[in-house]
Every structure is written in C-alpha cells, then in structure tokens.
Amino acid sequence: MKKYTTFILLGIIVILAALLAGVLFFMKNHPVEQRAVVQPLVTVEPMEPDSSVWGTNYPLEYSSWLLTESNNIDTEYGGSSGFSHLERDPRQVFLFMGYPFSRDYNDDRGHGNALTDVNATKRVTETTHATCYSCKSSSNPALWDELGLEGYDSMLFSEIAPRVTETIGCANCHEAGTMRLIVTNPSLENALEAQGLDWETFTRQEMRTVVCGNCHVEYYFSGENKILTCPWENGTRIDQIIAYYDEIGFCDWTYPGAETAMLKAQHPEFEFFTAGSTHYNAGVACADCHMPYTRDGAMKYSNHNIHSPLLDPQAACGQCHTDVDYVTGRVNEIQDQVFTAKQALEDALVDAITALQLAVADPDSDPALLDEARTLHRQAQFMWDFVSAENSMGFHNPEYALSIIAEATDLARQAQMKAAQAADDPSLLQVGIYYTLDPVPTPVP
Numbered sequence: 001m002k003k004y005t006t007f008i009l010l011g012i013i014v015i016l017a018a019l020l021a022g023v024l025f026f027m028k029n030h031p032v033e034q035r036a037v038v039q040p041l042v043t044v045e046p047m048e049p050d051s052s053v054w055g056t057n058y059p060l061e062y063s064s065w066l067l068t069e070s071n072n073i074d075t076e077y078g079g080s081s082g083f084s085h086l087e088r089d090p091r092q093v094f095l096f097m098g099y100p101f102s103r104d105y106n107d108d109r110g111h112g113n114a115l116t117d118v119n120a121t122k123r124v125t126e127t128t129h130a131t132c133y134s135c136k137s138s139s140n141p142a143l144w145d146e147l148g149l150e151g152y153d154s155m156l157f158s159e160i161a162p163r164v165t166e167t168i169g170c171a172n173c174h175e176a177g178t179m180r181l182i183v184t185n186p187s188l189e190n191a192l193e194a195q196g197l198d199w200e201t202f203t204r205q206e207m208r209t210v211v212c213g214n215c216h217v218e219y220y221f222s223g224e225n226k227i228l229t230c231p232w233e234n235g236t237r238i239d240q241i242i243a244y245y246d247e248i249g250f251c252d253w254t255y256p257g258a259e260t261a262m263l264k265a266q267h268p269e270f271e272f273f274t275a276g277s278t279h280y281n282a283g284v285a286c287a288d289c290h291m292p293y294t295r296d297g298a299m300k301y302s303n304h305n306i307h308s309p310l311l312d313p314q315a316a317c318g319q320c321h322t323d324v325d326y327v328t329g330r331v332n333e334i335q336d337q338v339f340t341a342k343q344a345l346e347d348a349l350v351d352a353i354t355a356l357q358l359a360v361a362d363p364d365s366d367p368a369l370l371d372e373a374r375t376l377h378r379q380a381q382f383m384w385d386f387v388s389a390e391n392s393m394g395f396h397n398p399e400y401a402l403s404i405i406a407e408a409t410d411l412a413r414q415a416q417m418k419a420a421q422a423a424d425d426p427s428l429l430q431v432g433i434y435y436t437l438d439p440v441p442t443p444v445p
C-alpha cells in the first residue's frame, strides 16, 4: 500500500514538473506583454527639466504628454478650454470681492499650458513671489535642489521667471533613470512628514495618487517669505484644515465692508478624493482614471494625455466598469446635484455678506455679534470654495461634496441671522437681500 502511494506521489510530481517545464517554455516564446519601458537611448540627468530629452527614451509617453497642450474640448462642467468661471457665474465676482480671483479666474487647462497660463494671469503683480511657479514647471525640482524651498519661495516671481522655462513635465513626477514615481515638491514632503508619513514607504498604487498631490492640493503661503505650505498638520479633512488655519490665525484677504478675515481654497483634489471616497476606499488611484493604459501594437503604456475622463470614458472607466453609459450617466447626475446645491449656497453667502456689510455700516451694531457673524461667514465661504475650487464638480467624492455644501449653507444662513441680530434689524433676514438693494450694486472686482 505504502509503495503505491509513493509511486502515485512520484507520478504526480513528474507530471507537475513536466507541466511547469511546458509553461516556462511557452512563456519564453511568448513573452509577457511588453511594457513601454525600453532600453534607454540617452542618459537622462537627474531632474532634467527638458521633457523632450526624456522623450527620446519614452516616445509613447512623450507624444501623449505633448497632446495636453492642444486639448480644447469642454465637458458640461470641466474640460480644457479654460473658460472664465466669473463669466459663467458672476456671483463669484461678488464672493471674491477685494481679492485677485474676482479679476481673473479661469478653468484649468492641460499640463502643457501651465507655464503659459501662469505667466498670463492678471492675478500676478510686481510683489508676487516665485512660490506661484511651484506647480507649473519641470524646471522646479532642479531649482529647489539648488536654492532650497526657502531660497526659491523668497525670490520674486519676476526674478525667477527667466529660469522657469519648461511647463509641467517628466521631472515633476519621475526619478530619472529608475522612472519610479516620486514626491518632487518639498512642500508635499514636509506636509507628509508633519503627519508622520514617509512617501518612500508608499506602495506603487499609492504613488499613482500621491504623485498628483505634488500639485493638486490645498496650500497657503506661510510667512514673509511666502513658503508654500499644506495646512495638513491636523489632518487633511476640511474641519481639520479650518481648525489649522484658525489656530495659526491665517487669512488670505479681508472682505470689503464685511471685514471678515477670509480664506481662499486652492484645488484640493487630493484631500477631497482621499477623504473616504468610494473609489479611494476601493484602491483606485488618480492615474487609473486620468492616465489609463493604452495599447500601441504590442506595447502597453500609461496615457500621459491627462484630461477629463469623460472625453474617453471607455478607456478611463471601461477597464473596471462594464456599463460605461451607466457610470457616465451617474457622473452627470452627481455633478448636476452638486452644481445646484452649490448655487443655493452661493445665494446664501451673498445674502450673508450683504447683511453683514449693512450691519457693519450701522454704528449701533453689537461688535461681539458682528464677530460671530464674521466667523460663520469665514467658515461657510471656505467650505463653499473647497468644493467649488475642487475641479470635479463633486464627482471625486459626491457624499463629501454634498455634506460640506449642506453644512456650509446652514452656516451662511446663520451668519446672516447673526448680522441681523447684531444690527437688531429684522429686514436683514430677507432671502435675496442683495437684490432688494436700490440700486442693486454691480459687483466690482
């Protein structure tokens, strides 16, 4: 009996070994699909700013990256034309009154235009610091290496301009030679460190999101030297960010007439997406939707033509979802809901600001209650901006977007009530009070 078992076992082993040899032989003759990593033709220097040098080695990634400059198609809420948010929604001229965003606020375009667009914006003045170039150029990693973050940020925009010659490129996301994804922006490194995180320990899938966090984050300019800083010390959720700004007593500008110390949100795609969105929780990364794998003959590469996934949903969503029409339909519904709720919030903010301005103009108003109204205004408007400046019209995290808007609308109405209480004037409680003013003021930048 024992002898038979040994024979059977031996037999099984022989068969398995034969199968394995067969598989190995097959694999040798049918190599696993070739990735686009080819034998390097040129040596790329560390932090090489010129993407065309990298492009010699990686022509597929390079040629798809080049397309980001000429993209010009719009979707309902996004897209690449760079339309004016102020023209589409004049309420924003009022909401940003006293701040450069009320002069010039265009939708984001492709990476290939980042340098042109920052050089053209009317928001830059003679006193603007170099910090504004931080997210616009592949010249930066080498400059940060040479000057340090402080040295870079303390320079003026006009002073560093001649050295910032390239738009966003390979050196913003990759390490030359290894081509691995890296954190290149020292501010992101600092912000992760402040939370006890070391990006060098992150998985490849995590880096496919974190690499976008080099730029697509909330930030502010800290101190005299305008050091680029992410307000993440307490965490990256909106309440933690507001708490941080309150603790350090930060404000971006003072709202005219209301005298509220305001906060401007930037483009918090990273914080927004990673705050427990369905996709993030499921392990999906920014690059999955914005840089889907594309086939070119036998080669498979990440499409570097980063733009709205709605322009090619089959590639962007079809890798995971079988019913692409259904999921893109869901995007439209989510975005419409968020847009409608966001506009109701804007109306509430316009009312709150108007009531506050009228209450401040009244010498008999209670100063303590005015301050309470201002605190509510500051919070509500930052929360609005956090959703509004985030570029997906809520899609990256629909529940989060709607819950922030709901809370902010409540806070804005409370601000209006506090202002009415401060002035002891019930007429300030009116909904649409701005439009009852005679004459209705035209918002001036």
Ligand code: HEC
Pocket (backbone or CB within 6 Å): 075, 076, 077, 078, 079, 080, 107, 108, 209, 212, 213, 216, 269, 270, 273, 274, 279, 284, 285, 286, 287, 288, 289, 290, 307, 308, 309, 310, 331, 391, 392, 393, 395, 396
């Ligand atoms: C599940 C897919 C998905 C993931 C993951 C994802 N996005 Fe998006 N993203 C979208 C969709 C859909 C839109 C909406 C596009 C539109 O309205 O045209 C969008 C919009 C954007 C926009 C504005 C595009 C435009 O046309 O103006 C930016 C910028 C952006 N995403 C960056 C990011 C970043 C950064 C991450 C990771 C932190 C990320 N996205 C993760 C699907 C995704």
Ligand code: HEC
Pocket (backbone or CB within 6 Å): 071, 078, 079, 080, 081, 107, 108, 109, 110, 111, 113, 114, 115, 117, 118, 134, 135, 136, 137, 168, 172, 173, 208, 211, 212, 213, 214, 215, 216, 286, 287, 290, 291, 306, 307, 308
């Ligand atoms: C070095 C900074 C930087 C990095 C890194 C970066 N972005 Fe951007 N991104 C920008 C800037 C700046 C713009 C707006 C450019 C403009 O409007 O001229 C932008 C625009 C976009 C747009 C809008 C494109 C369009 O056609 O409307 C999308 C989508 C986007 N980024 C996604 C991503 C994703 C996904 C990643 C990570 C894989 C990423 N970005 C990494 C800075 C960056």
Ligand code: HEC
Pocket (backbone or CB within 6 Å): 035, 036, 037, 051, 052, 054, 055, 058, 061, 062, 065, 168, 169, 170, 171, 172, 173, 174, 179, 181, 204, 208, 211, 212, 287, 291, 300, 301, 302, 303, 304
């Ligand atoms: C905004 C960030 C970003 C920029 C800019 C960028 N890449 Fe990438 N690249 C990525 C991401 C994300 C991946 C996917 C990496 C992964 O899955 O590990 C990638 C992957 C690659 C790969 C691996 C093969 C592949 O296609 O998946 C190569 C090679 C590459 N990029 C070359 C380039 C070159 C050349 C440039 C400049 C012309 C460039 N990249 C610019 C983010 C970027």
Ligand code: HEC
Pocket (backbone or CB within 6 Å): 278, 279, 282, 284, 285, 288, 289, 309, 310, 313, 316, 317, 318, 319, 320, 321, 327, 328, 330, 331
């Ligand atoms: C890498 C895989 C992946 C990609 C790419 C992807 N998704 Fe998803 N998506 C998921 C997973 C996983 C879920 C979680 C629900 C599930 O298991 O079906 C999900 C859920 C959803 C949901 C339902 C969300 C909810 O909360 O009910 C929508 C809508 C959706 N995706 C839209 C999109 C769109 C639009 C795109 C393309 C822009 C896209 N997805 C790209 C994996 C992906």
